[in-house]
Amino acid sequence: MRAARRALARRVDGEVRFDAGSRGAYSTDGSNYRQPPLGVVLPHTVDAGAEAVAVCAEYGLPVLSRGGGTSLAGQTTNRAVVIDWSKYCHRLVSVDPEARTCVVEPGIVLDDLNRELAPHKLKFGPKxxxxxxxxxxxxxxxxxxxxxxxxxxxxxxxxxxxEILTYDGLRCWTGPTGDDEYERIQAAGGRRAHLYRGLRGLADRHLAEIRRGYPRIPRRVSGYNLDSLLPENGFHVARALAGSEGTLVTVLHAELDLVPVPAAATVLVLGYDDICAAADDVPRLLEHCHPDQLEAIDHRMAQLMREEGAYLESLERLPAGNSWLMLQFTGDSTEETDDKARALLRAVGRREDAPDVALSDDPEREQAMLKAREAGLGVTARPPDDRETWEGWEDSAVPPDRLGDYLRDLKKLFGEFGYQSASLYGHFGQGCVHTRVPFGLRTAEGVADFRRFLHRAADLVQEYGGSLSGEHGDGQARGELLVRMFGERLVGAFAELKHLCDPDGKMNPGKVVHPHRVDENLRLGPLWRPSAEDTHFRYPDDEHEFGRAVLRCVGIGQCRTSTGGVMCPSYRATREEEHSTRGRSRLLFEMLNGHEDSTVTDGWRSTAVRDALDLCLACKGCKSDCPVGVDMATYKAEFLSHHYAGRLRPAAHYSLGWLPVWARLARAAPRAVNALLQAPGVAAVGKRLAGVAGERRLPVFAEESFLDWWRARGTPALEPGDPRTVLLWPDTFSTHFHPNVARSAVRVLEDAGFHVAVPERPVCCGLTWISTGQLGTAKRVLRRTLDTLGPWIAAGTPVVGLEPSCTAVFRADAPELMPEDQDVRRLSEQFLTFSELLVNRAPRDWRPPRAARTALVQTHCHQHAVMKFDADTELMKRAGLHADVLDEGCCGLAGNFGFERGHHDLSMTVGEQGVLPAVRAAGPATYVLADGFSCRTQIEQGGTGRRAMHLAEALALGLDGPAPAEHPEKLGALRPDRRRADAWAVAAVAGAGVAGAVAAAARGVVRGRGD
Structure with missing residues (x-):
């Protein structure tokens, strides 16, 4: 192993890793199985990947090619050298629009390929x-x-x-092979001639069994494609090797057939009494139409969506019924596609205006409905009733005309084993059924039932002339069961093909051919013994177990997408598995040390886990965008609290983590502090000592904080209980850095008829302590804040947050830190965003100030994840703001992340992937709106030449009448204190006397004494 590792590092142009962190991140996929790899290679080029295979062959090491790692049958986890093609080998090599073909490298993502093909109005069809x-x-x-x-x-x-590569070194292009080409190959001799001769002999020997033994259904994915070697199918070697799950050859390039992108589409949804009735109707529908899609969802899946608050808008558009079929028709025009749908309705005797029929040719509406169906795996993986569901029988397929009866028998089998809660959905037009089953994979009895069920289910699908797999392949999940579907002779033919292509048995061993048992190598299993640890967060949605929270990740890999949503900014910047939400979840799972071969053995002190979490922006995007609700920001805070317990922390944890203290201290003399930190050399030294990125220009302290302005204003004190009173939350950022945000909010709230109050004693949400994992301090800060807000909480007074991250603390983090505290629960319901208050609680006759402008809007990640943006959209609409709400992901600053030393480059890379270019492209008269302090700072410092405003500022400008059409930053004193200074480094350059004052201030914040 040591020699092989050295040879790989020396000869392969790429990244070669045998460390615990990399092995842990690749230890499993989307399946029930876990096998830590020997090592991981990320080749920079296809040729480098081929060289990695050659080195492994020299040293006899097994090889596993891996793409997105989303496989559900265990075929992308193995004790082998994993070659991950996705990070670097993702080029579209060539396109021939006339022939409708392209050549690609293996690591290119389907959506990325189709985006590159879009100018040619072509796409790769399967999706x-x-x-x-x-x-x-x-x-x-x-x-x-x-x-x-x-x-x-x-x-x-x-x-x-x-273009394929065998383990023993044959590299060649394969495809359909006519007799003339076959003879040329044989005349050339060598390994290729031997391979082709063996393939033809195999097909000839088993010709009858292949023709008779393969089910004639549209969704047969199980087994090797020996049928592609038949003479009537053109002896197509490439197609024979497709679906072999890396057990035969390595794919280096692929030439693909492309199809035109349809110009228009219509979705027709039909409601039924139950899923079996829907399945019964499929053959009749197919007699009268040829839809592009015919999908199904059942009542259980819809119920789970409602319970989880997911895809509610799509659910509202479903017609009457308890199960539904969704048919999509495409064509050259909406008239054509609508006609197809209406023709089907006439043929089957249904009316378009019937309550159990819904017809849509609105592209956005259609995509929302189809995405709801696509979300099946994520929605059913972690039901709110806490019953874990797992793959194992998630994609069986039968002839579509027998689908209804098959589902009835399958439901009976579920009932026999106590699996009645399983949802049934899938690609019913081709007889493919998706489901996740509540197998008991933690106990010996549960695993035994799992094994017995799979054998019974395999026999059932064989009786119906179906396929064990209609989509996800065999891997380990069904490899053992193939003999029940194909019989001994065809399975023996599979073994012959394996030996012909891979005589040493080193290509993804133990999958498909000579497979491990279905109950081996389980991710959990009866021998799983995870460590139990006391935690700060209580994980109320995960039975108060950190380990169960980590298990939320089921490997779907949606955190590895490149566009849309927020998750996962660090992966999008690095394309590194270890820096995806999934990769980090894998490492945290390994840290639980539940297996004898766990890759992470030093628990909370693990440097591998710390390094993987270091580049997590704690944006919380995964909390909402992950289909199963993984909240990596919370897990990171939990880990940091234990990792640094009793140890010296990084300097940034003290400088940025204790920001509310330093800001309050600087309030005594903001001009002096700003002037001091403008002194030559002081800022650079201060930032270095404080662990702050030297490239960052840090915001200055306002000369008059919001609280100073508020007190000077002389607003009469208000008592809790007045129904028109609202409590404005004076967060650190709106108080000390951008006080105009809070002042503007006061103006707008008072214009709406509210009586504004501000806490008389210092309060803090503890955000900066939470994000740096100083959770004990955070809880003390929160308890002090709860004492201060006690009368307002008891009176039910709405509390209005201006900084989204602070609002998110009270809506999400605080209830998870202190779930038993009734005041925390009450406050989480009373804490509203600025927009939520004005949209839902302002007097009905109030109208927002008219802004009458276009606005480019960046949503704060925490708001996206926790509070959502519907109220903001509605408020902007009422105010006449024509809002373009960006779907460009995180800004990249993410609170303290972008300010910490070592994070600047990644922070800017994230920003440049969407937000910053969008701001630069905005017109000069367009408002740039960003409620988050971090977002505004990143936009200003990201070379955009623009300053962003809070929505409260935009509305306050509307109170003053129409604004001039120049850049918004010229519209009055939006930022009265813009002199450059590096104020956050004050603690790092303070003398002993100042340090004493700082300590006193800190004690005051944490313990509630003084200001």
Whole structure:
């Protein structure tokens, strides 16, 4: 192993890793199985990947090619050298628009490929639900399908040629092979001639069994594609190797057939009494139409969506019924697609205006409905009733005309084993059924039942002439069961093909052929013994267990997408598995040390886990964008609290983590502090000592804080209980750095008829302590704040937050830190955003000030994740702001993250992936709105030439009448204190006397004494 590692590092142009962190991040996929790899190679080029295979062959090491790692059958986890093609080998090599073909490298993601093909109005047809993260190489390995297979077939049906590499070094292009080409190959001799001769002999020997033993259904994915070697199928070697899950060859390039992008689409949804009745109607529908998609969801899936608050808008658009079929028709115009849908309705005797029929040709509405169906795996993976569900029988397929009866028998089998809560949905137009089953994979009895169920289910699908897998492949989950579907002779033929291509058995061993048992190598299993630790967060949605929270990740990999939403900014910047939400979840799972071969053995003190979490921006994007609600920001804070317990922390934890203290201290003499920190050299030294990035220009302290302005204003004190009174939350950022935000909010709230009050004693949400994992201090700060707000909480007074991250603390973090505290629960319900208050609680006759402008809007990540943005959108609409709400992800600053030393480059990379270019492209008269202090700071410092405003500031400008059309930053004193200074480094350059004052101030904040 040591020699092989050295050879790989010396000879492979790429990243070669055998460390615990990398091995842990690749230890499992989307399946029930776990096998830590020997090492990981990320080749910079396809040739480098081929060299990695050659080195492994020299040293006899098994090889596993991996793409997106979303496989559900265990085929992308193995004790082998993993070659991850997705980070670097993702080029679209060439496109031939006339021939409608392209050549790609294996690591290119399907959505990225189709974006590059869009100018040619072409796309690759098959579209799995993981289209945002699955790679073409992985799709070839799994013979992926997706909803569009109804129209375009499986991946194998869209392959022209493959460039392959065998373990013993043969590299060549393969495809359909006519007799003349076959003879040329034989005349040339060598390993290729031997391979082709063996393939033809194999097909000839088993010709009858292949023709008779393969089910004639549209969704047969199980087994090797020996049928592609038949003479009537053109002896197509590339298609024979597709779906072999990396057990036969390594794919280096692929030539793909492409299809035109449809100009228009219409979705027709039909309601039924139950899922079996819906399945019964599929053959009748297919007699009268040829839809591009025919999908199904059942009442259980809809129920889970409602309980989880997911895809509610799509659910509202479903017609009457308890289960639904969704048919999509495409064509050259909406008139054509609408006509197809209406023709079907007439043919089956349904009316368009019937309550159980819904018709839509609105593209956005259609995509929302189809995304709801795509979300099936995530929605059903962690039901709110806390019953864990798992893959194992998630994609069986039968003839569509027998689907209804199959579902009835399958439901009976579920009932026999106590699995009645399983949801049924899928690609019903091709007889493919998706489900996740509540297998008991933590106990010996549960695992035994799991094994017995799979054997019974395999026999059932064989009785119906179906396939064990209709989409996700065999891997380990179904490899053992193949003999029940194909019989001994065909499974023996699979073994012959394996030996012919991979005589040493080193390509992804133990999968498909000579497989491990279905109950081996389980991620959990009866021998899983995770450590139990006391935690600060209580994880109320995970039975108060950190380990159960970590298990939320089921490997879907949606954190590896490149566009849309917020999750996961660090992965988008690095394309590194270890820096995805999934990769970090894997390492935290390994840290639980539940297996004898756990890759992380030093628990909370693990440097591997610390390094993986270091580049987590704690943006909370995963809390909302992850289909199963992984909240990596919370897990990171928990880890940091234990990792640094009793130890010296990084300097930034003291300088940035204790920011509220330093800001309050600087309030005594802001001009002096700002002037001191403008002195030559002082700022650089201060930032270095404080652990702050030297590249950062830090915000200055306002000369008059919001609280100083408020007190000077002389607003009469208000008592709790007045129904028109609201309590304005004086967060650190709006108080000490951007006080105009809070002043503007006061003006607008008073214009709306509210009586504004401000806490008389210092309060803090503890955000900066939470984000740096100083959770004991955070809880003390929160308890002090609760004491101060006690009368307002008891009176039910709304508390208005201006800084989204502070609001999110009270809506999410505080209830998880202190779930038993009734005041925390009450406050979480009373704490509102500025927009929520004005939209939902302002007097009905109040109208927002008219802004009458276009606005480019950056949503703060914590707001996206916790509070959502609906109220803001509505308020801007009422105010006449024509808002373009960006869907460009995180700004990259993310609180303290972008200010910490070592994070600046990544922070700017994230910003440049969407937000900053969008701001630069905005017109000069367009408002740039960002309620988050971090977002405004990143926009200002990101070379955009613009300053962003809080929505409260934009509305306050509207109170003054129409604004001039120049840049918004010229509209009055939006930022009265813009002189450059590096104030946050004050603690790092303070003398002993100042340090004493700082300590006193800190004690006051934490313990509630003094100001």
């Amino acid at each position: 799995p639900s993981t289209h945002g993260q699955c790679t073409i190489g992985g799709m070839i390995g799994n013979n992926s399908c997706g909803a569009t297979a109804q129209s375009y077939g499986k991946t194998v049906d869209n392959l022209r040629r493959l």
